[in-house]
Amino acid sequence: MELTALQNITATKLGVILEKTDKSFEELGVLNPAVFQDGNTIHMFYRAAKRGNFSTIGYCRFDGPTTLAERKNEPFFVPEYIYEIHGVEDPRITKIDDTYYMTYVTYDGLNACGAVATSKDLISFKKKGIITPKFILHEFTNLIRNHLQNPSVAKILAFNTARNYPLSETMKENLFVWDKNVVLFPKKINGKFVALHRFFPSIQIVSFEKKKDLTVDFWKDYLKNLPDHIIMEPKYDHETSHIGPGAPPIETKDGWLLIYHAAEKREKGLVYHACAALLDLNDPSRVIARLTKPIITPSEHYEKHGYVNYVVFPTGTAIFDDQLYIYYGAADDKIAVAYLNLNDLLTELKQNPNEDDIK
Numbered sequence: 001m002e003l004t005a006l007q008n009i010t011a012t013k014l015g016v017i018l019e020k021t022d023k024s025f026e027e028l029g030v031l032n033p034a035v036f037q038d039g040n041t042i043h044m045f046y047r048a049a050k051r052g053n054f055s056t057i058g059y060c061r062f063d064g065p066t067t068l069a070e071r072k073n074e075p076f077f078v079p080e081y082i083y084e085i086h087g088v089e090d091p092r093i094t095k096i097d098d099t100y101y102m103t104y105v106t107y108d109g110l111n112a113c114g115a116v117a118t119s120k121d122l123i124s125f126k127k128k129g130i131i132t133p134k135f136i137l138h139e140f141t142n143l144i145r146n147h148l149q150n151p152s153v154a155k156i157l158a159f160n161t162a163r164n165y166p167l168s169e170t171m172k173e174n175l176f177v178w179d180k181n182v183v184l185f186p187k188k189i190n191g192k193f194v195a196l197h198r199f200f201p202s203i204q205i206v207s208f209e210k211k212k213d214l215t216v217d218f219w220k221d222y223l224k225n226l227p228d229h230i231i232m233e234p235k236y237d238h239e240t241s242h243i244g245p246g247a248p249p250i251e252t253k254d255g256w257l258l259i260y261h262a263a264e265k266r267e268k269g270l271v272y273h274a275c276a277a278l279l280d281l282n283d284p285s286r287v288i289a290r291l292t293k294p295i296i297t298p299s300e301h302y303e304k305h306g307y308v309n310y311v312v313f314p315t316g317t318a319i320f321d322d323q324l325y326i327y328y329g330a331a332d333d334k335i336a337v338a339y340l341n342l343n344d345l346l347t348e349l350k351q352n353p354n355e356d357d358i359k
Contacts, residue, residue, distance in 0.1 A: 009348045011274075011296045011326060011338035017066050018046065018335040025050050025075050026058060029307050029333025034091035034102060035247070035316025036122065040064055042318055043122055044327070045091045045102065046335060048075060049307075055087030057104070065318060065325045066337060077117070077125060083108050084115070092315055094184040094248045096193070103182040103195075106130060110175060114182035114197060116211065128211055132179040132197060133219035137164050140177040143223040152230045156199045159242075183245040185256065185284065194284060196231075196249075196258075201242030203232040203260065205285050231285050232260070238273050238294050240265045246314040247326070249279065254346050256284050259314050259326055262294065266310075273297045274314040274328060274338075278349045289349040296326065296338050306331025 020029050026048035033046035042062035049055050056075035063069045079088055084106035091104040100119040105112050114132035117125040135143065137160055147153040160177045167175065181198040188194070192207040206222065206229065208214055222229060234243050241263035249256040256279040264271045273294035280286035298310045313329040323339045330336040 009291075009295065009340060009344055010293075011340040013296070013300060013336065013338040014066060015300075016302050016330065016334050016336045017062070017068065017327075018044070018060065018071075020333060023073065025056050027051065028053060030058065030335055031307075031329030031332050032090040032313055032315045033327050033329070033335050034093040034104075035318055035327050036093040036095065036100065037318040040320075043093070044316070044335075045076065045093060047089050047091065047329070049087075049333075053087070055089045055107070057088055057091055065320050065339070077102075077104075079106075080127065081106075083111070083113065083130060085109065088115075090181070090315065092183050092248055094186045096184070096187060100125075101184050103131075103184060105180050110171065112178065112180050113176065114180050116182070116184075131195075131211060131214050132182060133216075133223070134176045135219070135223070136173060136176060137161065140223065143220055144226050146224070147227050150227050152202060152233055153226055155201055155233075156226075159200045181244040183248050185249050186251065189282070189284065196245040198242075198244040199226075200244075201234055202230050203243055203245055204229045205231050229285075231279075232277065232287055232290075234262070235290070236262075236292055238262050238264045238271075238275070238297070241270055243275070246274065247317045249284070250317060250319075250324075251281070252342075252346060254350060255279055255281050255288055257324075257342075257346070257349075259295075259317060261313050269310070271298060271310040272312050274312050274326060276345060276349060277354075278346070287354045289352050290354050291349060291352055295340065295345070296328065298331070300330075302334055302336060303330045306333040308332035 028049040033044045036043045044060050048058040057077035059076035060071040086109040087107045089105040094101045102117045106115045113130045115130045117127045119125040183196045185194040194207045239262040243262045246260045258277045262273045262275050274296035276291045278289035296312045316327040318325045324342040325339045
């Protein structure tokens with residue numbers, strides 16, 4: 001029997017801090033920002049959507065958590081290759097040693113994949129290409145065939161099978177199993193890069209020494225042992241559809257603090273929330289605590305009404321005076337922020353240990 005403490009913590013909302021403009025590259029919406037904090041400065045790299053839902057990445061800078069100081073009038077990061085011809089989306093920023101890593105989603109009109117770009121100065125980024133696996137459904141099914149009785153694996157297969165069902169044979173032959181929301185930890189662990197990613201509907205973890213190690217053979221071996229890499233699954237009432245990595249994990253004395261998103265099925269569609277979990281510092285595949293309720297849920301008009309209604313999608317964080325600021329896409333067309341005391345959040349998490357850690 002699982003025993004959990006009554007959760008009493010939620011974030012205080014500060015409202016919308018960035019909205020779309022009449023500039024063509026962001027006239028449909030701005031959303032899902034990567035955030036890097038440098039002292040009192042917030043560098044924000046946000047998804048900018050134009051008509052037709054083609055996305056680029058824009059840039060702005062804040063003094064403190066909410067005071068807009070600079071905003072570029074044109075895209076900062078744009079599609080260049082055929083695999084991202086329909087857009088570059090949903091960036092996250094992490095600094096490891098002296099290099100900035102921006103993970104983002106590439107979209108070609110059919111496939112959404114995880115990719116990475118690097119920078120030494122946050123000004124010029126060099127694209128390193130797609131880092132997630134690229135297997136169509138029958139290839140994927142063959143690789144996981146020994147684990148089809150595992151409920152966690154079965155859910156991943158069921159989603160992708162349903163996604164393939166209405167498509168033409170030509171599209172099926174070109175549609176990769178969906179893997180996105182790549183988030184890097186801000187330091188190497190045991191000498192390796194560590195990342196979270198998402199085969200719908202759960203969260204998986206992967207570690208590697210170099211980007212070039214992420215070969216077809218690497219991912220084949222990974223998938224043949226897929227149950228070993230699933231660290232979190234939908235569990236609570238607000239997670240009845242799926243979960244996914246949100247902001248890059250934050251190192252604390254109590255563990256890696258993960259702010260993630262959860263989607264809840266309701267009669268009129270999905271409702272997206274921001275949630276919190278704690279991962280073991282030395283073995284982040286171990287979920288040591290997890291809150292039973294969201295810390296941010298769509299309740300304000302700007303979260304409930306937009307390009308996609310009822311969306312809180314967290315992708316970046318910053319810390320000012322022990323307050324954790326969570327930056328998120330609101331209703332898929334604006335950017336908002338909320339905050340809560342970091343120590344209070346950690347205390348609350350420790351009162352909700354993960355009794356049924358699937359590891």
